Each structure stands twice: as structure tokens, then as C-alpha cells.
Amino acid sequence: MIIHDSNGQAAKVNSDGRQLTSAITYPSSHHINHIDQEAYSFRVTATPTDAGDCFAYVTNLSDSDMVIDLVIANAISTETLLIKLGDSGTASGGTDVSLTNLNAGSGNLADVKAQSGNDITGLDGGKTALGFCFKGGECSKQVPVPPSLIVPKNKTISLYAVTGGILINAGMLITFHLPKE
Numbered sequence: 458m459i460i461h462d463s464n465g466q467a468a469k470v471n472s473d474g475r476q477l478t479s480a481i482t483y484p485s486s487h488h489i490n491h492i493d494q495e496a497y498s499f500r501v502t503a504t505p506t507d508a509g510d511c512f513a514y515v516t517n518l519s520d521s522d523m524v525i526d527l528v529i530a531n532a533i534s535t536e537t538l539l540i541k542l543g544d545s546g547t548a549s550g551g552t553d554v555s556l557t558n559l560n561a562g563s564g565n566l567a568d569v570k571a572q573s574g575n576d577i578t579g580l581d582g583g584k585t586a587l588g589f590c591f592k593g594g595e596c597s598k599q600v601p602v603p604p605s606l607i608v609p610k611n612k613t614i615s616l617y618a619v620t621g622g623i624l625i626n627a628g629m630l631i632t633f634h635l636p637k638e
Contacts, residue, residue: 494563501573534593541583
């Protein structure tokens with residue numbers, strides 16, 4: 458098999474059998490934002506009342522998988538943030554939050570149920586997937602999630618404060634990707 462470019466030129470292959478290429482690459486989140494217009498920012502500000510309180514969650518209602526590649530947080534005092542996958546139940550005590558589409562030319566809306574609050578109750582059963590400490594009074598800490606957190610339809614990702622009583626600004630980069638059948 459020979460691969461030809463649009464001018465009929467055959468692709469070059471080195472002595473190890475590897476094709477020689479010159480390519481431009483970018484993260485999948487850029488492609489999803491630019492082409493599919495399905496990249497969103499989830500931003501919340503809350504003061505969890507007590508230690509271990511849930512202060513935000515997002516339930517995916519879309520047929521597409523919800524993918525989280527980045528978490529960001531800051532606070533005036535040092536705090537530890539726990540991110541759980543798989544919480545279920547009927548949430549109470551939160552206020553609806555809209556996700557912001559990261560493509561200014563898009564009219565797409567995220568198909569989710571998202572809330573934040575100082576003490577969201579009624580959710581349990583999830584497992585901690587990620588936790589990190591951020592030092593108070595410093596700039597926001599960005600935590601990349603290299604394998605991505607995948608939240609299928611009707612599943613939930615939730616944010617918990619370990620200490621509580623501290624104003625937290627938190628957010629996530631969320632994209633949507635159709636799973637393979």
C-alpha cells in the first residue's frame with residue numbers, strides 16, 4: 458500500500474518503517490470546542506457549612522459521555538477538595554447552575570443538572586476519584602486529569618470540602634463526546 462498526498466507524491470518512510478510526517482496537534486478539548494461546540498466551563502462559589510459537605514455536583518443527562526480534563530480551585534484558607542464519581546439520590550439544598558459554553562459562536566447548552574450550595578444533602582454512594590489540597594490565599598490551582606474523568610448518561614460527579622467553613626471557588630473543564638457503540 459502506498460499513501461499519496463493530493464499532488465500524487467508518495468509518503469516517505471524511514472528504515473524503521475515509520476512514516477515521516479509534519480503535523481500540527483492540539484488537545485481533544487480544542488477539537489470538541491471548535492468543531493462540535495460542546496466544551497463548557499462549570500464554575501461555582503460556595504462556603505461549605507461543615508467538614509465533608511458537598512457543595513456542587515453535575516449530573517449528565519446527555520447521550521454523550523461527559524468528560525472532565527481539568528479541575529480548578531482556590532480559597533482564602535488552605536482546603537482539600539474531593540471529587541466523587543457515582544453519587545446518587547435526590548439532592549437538596551442546592552441552586553441551579555448553568556454551564557458556560559466555551560465557544561462564543563455556539564448556541565449549544567449542556568444537557569446536565571448542575572447545582573451548587575453550602576450544604577447539598579441527599580447524595581451518597583459515590584467513590585472518591587480525585588482529591589487535592591490547595592494552599593489558601595494563592596492563585597487558583599489547576600489540576601489536569603490526564604486519563605480524564607468520564608461521566609456517562611445519568612451519572613454524577615460531585616465536589617466535597619474536607620474542612621468546610623471556607624469560601625471556595627471551584628470549576629471544571631467539561632466536554633461531551635459520544636461513546637463508541
